[in-house]
Amino acid sequence: MPIVKVWEKERLPLGDLQLLTDSNASGVLRLTKSNYGIDHTIYFRNTVFANLNWHSVDGKEMTNARFNLVIEGRPHGIYRLDLSHKPSWESNQRNYTTGLHWGDAVGVIKIEGLVGKTLTLYEAQNENYEYQLDIS
Known part of the structure; x- marks a missing residue:
């Protein structure tokens, strides 16, 4: 199975796993720098997901792709997940600009x-x- 590592996020927090109890879960995995040595404001849109068919929706760019989900070594299926990108989310604060929407995989x-x-x-x-x- 030829796969190439393109990013890693260590120490997943409650929010990324949609487990917040004191506020509403966003449904989104924020794709950030995460000690990975990248400029996260452009890396995901322009490198990792550049070849996908992006389109404009409500002031942001959207696309989707098929993701094979493996948790602690066990396959959990292939999910078509949405991705969104909006440069203004950065707000001169190094905030995330690209998000992966968990959709049907949230459960x-x-x-x-x-x-x-x-x-x-x-x-x-x-x-x-x-x-x-x-995730392991």
Whole structure:
């Protein structure tokens, strides 16, 4: 299975796993620098997801892709997940500009035991999905 690591986020917080209890969950994994040595404001849109078919919706760019979801070594299926990008979300504060919407996969990742784990994003080649998300 040819996959190439393109990003990693260590120590997943409650919010990324949609487990917040004192506020509403956003449904979004914020794609940030995360000690990965990138300019996250352009890296995801212009490099990782550049080849996807982006279109304008309500003042932001949107697309989707198929993600193979693997949690602690166990495959959990392939999900078509939305991605959104809006440069103004950065607001001169280094905020995220690209988000992955958990959609139908939210029920799979909403597990307290995953807090503090590492999420790794891979780009897939010659597979029946474009990307793989691995949480372990």
